[in-house]
Amino acid sequence: MTDRSTAPTTVIDQLGVSAALEHASAGVYAVADSGRIVWVNARALDLLLLGADDVIGYDSHDLLHRDALGRPVPRENGGLRQQSDRQADRQTDRQALRAGRNWYPRGDGTLLPGQWFSLPCEANEQGVVALVAFHPAEEPKPDAARPAPSPRALSEGERLALLADTTAQLISNVDVHGALRRVVELMLPRLADWAVIDLIAEGDEVTRSLVVQAEDSVLRTREDLQGPMPPIPASSPMPLSAALRGAASALAGPETYDGPPDTGIAVEQRRLFEATGIQTAAIAPIRGPHEVVGALTLGRTRRDEAFTTGDLALVEDIARRIGIALENARHYQRQRQIAATMQRYLLPQLPQLSGVEMTTRYLPAPDASHVGGDWYDAFPLPAGDTALVIGDVVGHDLEAAAGMAQLRNMLRAYTWSQDNPPHRTVQHLDQAMRHITDVRMATLILARLACDPAGHWILRWTSAGHPPPLLVDYDGVTHYLDEGNGLLLGTGTDRPRHDAEATLPPGSTLVFYTDGLIETRGELLDTGLQRLRRHAAALAHRPLNSFTDRLLERTRPTDNDDDVALLTIRIPLGTP
Known part of the structure; x- marks a missing residue:
């Protein structure tokens, strides 16, 4: 028999639950x-x-599913649906649980009666489509040392179902705080x-972030009990204080806080018990992979339904899942803030032009790792013209943001120091x-605006391979300025580049943008261009700031995972 050590968890790291599943009380495998x-x-x-x-590497059904006599069972009775049914599951109800019983062949030749639960999930890079949890069907013999279960104690199957539902809510929602509300609804x-x-x-x-009461099967959020809390004491033995420091879970009741309070948190806990009528509570730390991020308290109002030490393992399992989701979300927010802050500092202030309005917008990508390569620029030139730039460095990360800064600074230097036509400047830059x-590669438009x-x-x-600017006349007539096209930067091909020229009508609006405004998966580029054109025409009479905000709001695809840079210019209606 081979060494009984667990396989590496990297294949389910993308689901964000590998640490919690490693410590689960049930057997779990990914298929x-x-x-x-x-x-x-x-x-x-x-x-x-x-x-x-x-x-x-073995087929889960062939390896693990038998009947009471050790014979293979039909595949439809196993832990997963047929492939066509799995596809239907993912299209209709990704959180649907399946459950069943069978006998598991063991390494010593015996059969283990068991109950399984299969939870479909989104396929990751390793192709994981389901997590299957199982446990022995035979109840363990009573242990006189163990406390009797409370009247509300869940069966092993109900516990597994609750943990599976909790995991599904936390890994399938980007809004972790919204997911916490749904997890509370499960409990x-x-x-x-x-x-x-x-x-x-x-x-x-x-912060006491969430206090929810179940009253006649209706959940009510008690905002009056939510809000800031006193600081975590360094040494208080009281249950909540200890949990916030990462100590083990514990039971508590009103009598726990009857004595003189040792800290401000004890005062708040006494207030909580008095206001809620909680008679018995289970308190567990909410631990992430690297730090304690909070505490979970579950309370019951009837003493004959008191929590026991046997309930603490389930509360800890739920809290652990919450902690992983919260810490991952905080890490994501930190990365996104770093990237977005870096991008904002790299983007310039706009020059003042007599009579001409100009405004910009930058919208970071939803995914922190996709922030970085898009930029706009505008600056005066010695001859009196104004340089206008929109660009996009290939790539979506901080390296792309750094590359964008390099190109922007080089382009500024070339454009300022050499009074060349735009195509010649871009040739030098390439x-x-x-x-x-x-x-490695980038697209951009370099323009000179002059009166x-x-x-x-x-x-x-x-x-240089960039989506064409859109010109919107005062009357809503639109057309793309698709002349002056050339290859994107970085191809290594020295093909000639050319300039194009246009007279901008009075009252017209010129729109420079990056591809995040018009591109989405599974859609033709022309569809995005037409969408931009229609909305820009409808907004032609809006003030420029309102025009730009509404255009970004209405045009950017909802499933877009790219950042967007937008530069708009409004030509005055009369002569300057």
């Missing part, structure tokens, strides 16, 4: 779309008396009458980029 097992926790190996090499009233979540902020400040930057002696505004531009 790919092919039906093969790609991950298994230590508890499953203990139950099966097998090693990881005996399980990983109340079947597990408790009250749920309280206290969270620790970045500066070690504590040649230099290959030798003195880390940027001739007759008061006409003239735009001269060249494009």
Whole structure:
């Protein structure tokens, strides 16, 4: 028999629950779309008396599903649906649980009667489509040392179902605080009458973030009991204070806080028990992978339904799942804030032009790792013209943001120091980029805006593979300025570049943008361009700031995972 050590958890790291599942009291394994097992926790190996090499890579049905006589069972009675049914599950109800009973063949030749639960999930890079949890069907013999279960104690199957539902809510919702509300809805009233979540902020400040009561099967949020809390005491033995420091879970009741309070948190806990009528509570730390992020309190109002020490393991399991989701969300927010802050500092202030309005918008990508490459620029030139730039460095990360800064600074220097037409400046930038930057490829438009002696505004531009600017007349007539096109930067091809020129009508609006405004998966580029055109025409008479805000709001695809840079210019109606 091979070494019974758990397989690496990397295949389910994307689901954000590998740490919690490793410590689950049930056996759990992950199944790919092919039906093969790609991950298994230590508890499953203990139950099966097998090693990881005996399980990983094998078909889950063929390996694990038998009847009472050890014979294979029909595949439709196994832990997963047929492939076509799994596809239907993912399209209709991704959170639907399946459950059943069968006998598991063990490494010593015996059969383990068991009950299983299968939870469909979104496929990740490893193809994981379901998590299957199982536990022995035979109830353990009573232990005189164990306390009797409370009247509201859940069966093992109900506990697994609750944990599976909790995991599904936390891994399938980007809004973690919204997911916490849904997790509370799963716990109340079947597990408790009250749920309280206290969270620790970045500066070690504590906030009572959520207090919910189940009353006649209706959940009510008690905002009067929510709000800031006193700081975490360094040594108080009281249950909540200890949980916020990461100590073990504990039971509590009104009598716990009858004596003189030792800290401000004890005062708040006494107030909570008095206001809610909680007679028995289970309090557990909310731990993430690296730090304690809060505490979970579940309360019951009847003493004959008192929590016991046997309930604490379930409360800890739920709190652990909440902690992983919260810490991952905080890490995501930090990364996004760093990238967005870096981007904002790199983007310039706009120059003042007599009579001409100009405004910009930058919208970070929803995913922190996708922030970085888009930029706009506008600056005066020695000859009196104004340079206008919109660009996008290939890539979506902080490296792309750094590359964008390199290109922007080089382009500014070339444009200012050499009074060349736009296409010549871009040629120099393309040649230099290959030798003195880390940027592989980029698109951009460089334009010069000038007012001739007759008061006409003239735009001269060249494009290096960038989406064309949109010109919107005062009357709502639109057309794309798709002349002056050339290859994107970084191709290594020295093909000639050209300029284009247009006279901008009075009252017209010029829109420069990056592809995040118009592109979405599964949609033709022309569809996004037409959408931009229609909305821009409808907004033609709006003030420029309102025009830009509404255009960004209405045009950007809802499922877009790219950042967006937008530069709009409004030409005056009369001569300057």
